[in-house]
Amino acid sequence: MKPSHTAIGIVVLLLSACFFAGLGGISGESGYAGLSPRFVPTLVGVGLAICGALLTWQGVRGGFRAMPEEDAELPSQPHSLRGLLWVAAGLLLNMALIGALGFVLASTLLMVCVARGYGSRRVVRDALIGLAITVPMWLLFDFLLGINLPLLPIVGL
Amino acid sequence: MDTLNQLMNGFAVAITPLNLMWALVGCFLGTAIGVLPGIGPALTVAMLLPLTAKVEPTAALIMFAGIYYGAMYGGSTTSILMNTPGESSTMITAMEGNLMAKRGRAGPALATAAIGSFVAGTIATVLLSLFAPVAADVALQFGPGEYFMIMLLAFTTVSAVLGSSLLRGMTSLFLGLGIGLIGMDSLSGQTRYTLGIQELYDGIDIVVVAVGLFAVGEALFNAFFPQPEGTFNKVGQVMMSRSDWKRSIPAWLRGTFIGFPFGLIPAGGAEIPTFLSYASEKKLSKHPEEFGKGAIEGVAGPEAANNAAVTATLAPLLTLGIPTSNTTAIMLAAFQNYNLQPGPMLFQTSGDLVWGLLASLYIGNVMLLVLNLPAIGLWVRMLRIPTPLLYGGILIFAGLGAYGIRQSAFDLLLLFLIGLLGMAMRRFDFPTAPVIVGMILGPMAEKQLRNALSISQGDWTMFLRHPISASILALTVAVVVVPRLLRWLSRRSAMRGVADAAN
Numbered sequence: 001m002k003p004s005h006t007a008i009g010i011v012v013l014l015l016s017a018c019f020f021a022g023l024g025g026i027s028g029e030s031g032y033a034g035l036s037p038r039f040v041p042t043l044v045g046v047g048l049a050i051c052g053a054l055l056t057w058q059g060v061r062g063g064f065r066a067m068p069e070e071d072a073e074l075p076s077q078p079h080s081l082r083g084l085l086w087v088a089a090g091l092l093l094n095m096a097l098i099g100a101l102g103f104v105l106a107s108t109l110l111m112v113c114v115a116r117g118y119g120s121r122r123v124v125r126d127a128l129i130g131l132a133i134t135v136p137m138w139l140l141f142d143f144l145l146g147i148n149l150p151l152l153p154i155v156g157l
Numbered sequence: 158m159d160t161l162n163q164l165m166n167g168f169a170v171a172i173t174p175l176n177l178m179w180a181l182v183g184c185f186l187g188t189a190i191g192v193l194p195g196i197g198p199a200l201t202v203a204m205l206l207p208l209t210a211k212v213e214p215t216a217a218l219i220m221f222a223g224i225y226y227g228a229m230y231g232g233s234t235t236s237i238l239m240n241t242p243g244e245s246s247t248m249i250t251a252m253e254g255n256l257m258a259k260r261g262r263a264g265p266a267l268a269t270a271a272i273g274s275f276v277a278g279t280i281a282t283v284l285l286s287l288f289a290p291v292a293a294d295v296a297l298q299f300g301p302g303e304y305f306m307i308m309l310l311a312f313t314t315v316s317a318v319l320g321s322s323l324l325r326g327m328t329s330l331f332l333g334l335g336i337g338l339i340g341m342d343s344l345s346g347q348t349r350y351t352l353g354i355q356e357l358y359d360g361i362d363i364v365v366v367a368v369g370l371f372a373v374g375e376a377l378f379n380a381f382f383p384q385p386e387g388t389f390n391k392v393g394q395v396m397m398s399r400s401d402w403k404r405s406i407p408a409w410l411r412g413t414f415i416g417f418p419f420g421l422i423p424a425g426g427a428e429i430p431t432f433l434s435y436a437s438e439k440k441l442s443k444h445p446e447e448f449g450k451g452a453i454e455g456v457a458g459p460e461a462a463n464n465a466a467v468t469a470t471l472a473p474l475l476t477l478g479i480p481t482s483n484t485t486a487i488m489l490a491a492f493q494n495y496n497l498q499p500g501p502m503l504f505q506t507s508g509d510l511v512w513g514l515l516a517s518l519y520i521g522n523v524m525l526l527v528l529n530l531p532a533i534g535l536w537v538r539m540l541r542i543p544t545p546l547l548y549g550g551i552l553i554f555a556g557l558g559a560y561g562i563r564q565s566a567f568d569l570l571l572l573f574l575i576g577l578l579g580m581a582m583r584r585f586d587f588p589t590a591p592v593i594v595g596m597i598l599g600p601m602a603e604k605q606l607r608n609a610l611s612i613s614q615g616d617w618t619m620f621l622r623h624p625i626s627a628s629i630l631a632l633t634v635a636v637v638v639v640p641r642l643l644r645w646l647s648r649r650s651a652m653r654g655v656a657d658a659a660n
Contacts, residue, residue, distance in 0.1 A: 008585060012328060019335060019350075028345040033607045034615030037342045040603045041349060044338060047331040054324050066322040067586055074382065074584070083380035087552075091373070091576065094556055095569035103560065107553045114552050115545035117380045129546055133553055149564070 002063035009056030016048035086117030103149040104134045164286050167512025171520055176219050179212070180517050183220035184524050187227020192235050198228035198484045203367045203558060214497065215510050219517040221491060225484055226278065226521045229467065230529050233270045233460055238263060246467070249431045249459040256451035265397045269405045269453055270460045271529050277413040277461035278522045281468035284417055286515050289472045290504060301609035302620055306629040307479060308602040311594065313633050325587045333595025336361055343604055356567040363490045363597060365559045369572045370589045372555040374579020376548045405457040408438055412461030420469025434462035468518070475499050475511055486597045
């Protein structure tokens with residue numbers, strides 16, 4: 001029994017259940033082909049159910065087959081939850097703030113968070129390098145390609 | 158002669174100064190981003206896709222050809238110096254080339270990869286110009302049933318051959334098919350699995366999925382499992398010695414002729430020919446003992462095979478509309494942006510564009526060799542960027558790629574969620590390519606299946622009665638069954654051998 005592998009199998013089974021649950025919301029005639037818009041979703045649901053069942057079974061019986069060698073060593077390798085959280089926070093902040101702060105500032109913030117997640121402590125340097133990437137990109141999009149990325153929407157720019 | 162005439166017209170299109178400039182810009186950007194560790198051609202093309210939104214179709218595709226080639230050259234440079242292949246087809250180059258670099262032979266390794274790519278790319282482009290129109294004529298004989306069978310073959314080979322486990326490959330494929338269902342059904346106009354979210358009515362953009370799975374997934378994974386600082390290798394002597402040339406030239410040619418046919422078949426992919434080329438070089442070499450320690454043939458052959466195969470994958474893309482690699486899948490998305498449907502008719506409706514693209518492939522090849530041989534030293538310096546800034550930069554570009562599509566923060570949320578999925582898939586060794594293939598080909602396959610069955614009035618036996626579709630079906634079954642049967646037989650005979658020895 002390998003809990004993580006078993007859990008993945010169960011997640012795939014749940015996903016399959018979601019596809020079946022959504023079937024009711026799809027209407028449509030089957031037409032000359034005898035296939036309605038529900039046919040492929042059913043197929044996907046069945047496919048995921050079979051894969052999920054087999055993955056769960058492999059998980060219970062000692063883990064997935066034919067895994068690469070590095071897999072066995074990964075759990076014992078040093079890992080950094082803080083690093084992961086910083087990178088995730090950067091991505092989510094970028095999403096939340098891009099509408100208000102615009103591409104240049106939100107992406108610079110992303111750069112600072114990601115660099116922090118990878119162990120950098122030099123916030124000012126990271127921010128300057130972020131600006132050095134995003135400002136030319138913004139100029140390129142705005143003037144050369146005519147795609148208008150907002151610069152600072154919150155004050156109407 | 159007709160083909161040659163059209164190709165000359167193509168050159169006339171590609172050689173206009175403006176289009177030459179787009180080719181150069183494409184080559185440069187492609188190399189610059191492809192050289193970043195872990196970023197393959199597919200991701201590079203995906204990231205630069207929004208850049209072409211305001212460029213007319215011919216110029217955009219010419220730029221793409223440049224990016225495509227540039228990303229491959231850049232990718233092989235990184236593979237050799239840092240052993241970080243951006244995609245599975247450069248794995249062999251990374252393996253043997255990095256061993257050469259560790260022995261202080263990075264220069265010849267980079268040179269044989271660059272020149273080998275050039276030789277293979279040139280030969281493959283000539284073959285492509287000769288065979289693509291013929292393939293288009295053949296493709297015109299295909300009906301929806303045949304197309305459906307080809308897609309079934311692509312699904313099967315991609316999930317059975319890529320990755321180490323058929324079960325995990327199939328899981329990835331069904332996941333991709335499921336993602337592809339989201340949005341409007343092209344035949345009935347029904348929305349499916351949109352959960353009432355308006356942003357999902359048009360479906361999830363392939364760029365968001367590709368960038369999320371590859372770049373964001375990789376960035377999250379490496380933040381969670383910090384990699385030890387890579388040791389940088391000296392480039393040293395760049396020139397190849399006389400014996401390097403003598404050993405490389407036959408390997409380049411063999412690699413090319415192994416790679417090209419694999420790219421042509423609509424279910425090819427570039428990984429298999431690189432393995433085959435490595436194996437045959439090892440068998441034919443006068444120095445088999447060097448393999449596994451850094452043999453130049455082991456870089457030259459697979460790199461040429463890879464390049465010939467990826468060039469040939471343009472044939473199924475242009476003539477059948479079937480992407481057989483991640484990169485061509487994203488190129489297909491670009492075609493669709495311009496309301497161009499690749500397929501047999503493309504040569505008739507947009508002949509200028511196709512021949513212009515083929516001609517610019519020749520030009521891109523030359524341009525890259527000129528650009529890259531002297532620039533190797535510069536690229537090496539780019540690799541010295543510290544990891545924190547490198548991944549920060551990668552994610553800025555990834556976010557820009559996703560946000561640039563329609564300037565919606567919702568796409569950035571999807572990017573993050575798909576990134577988490579990519580991280581989990583990387584952690585538990587689920588191949589990502591089948592997700593992309595399922596997502597792109599799924600809706601197309603569904604359409605062909607329903608069209609085919611509409612023509613036959615719901616009679617499923619039509620797939621068996623038409624000779625072409627029946628033979629493709631047989632091939633599909635063989636792809637899954639034969640290797641497993643062979644493995645089972647050899648294991649059985651090995652076990653019997655052990656039993657005999659014990660008696």
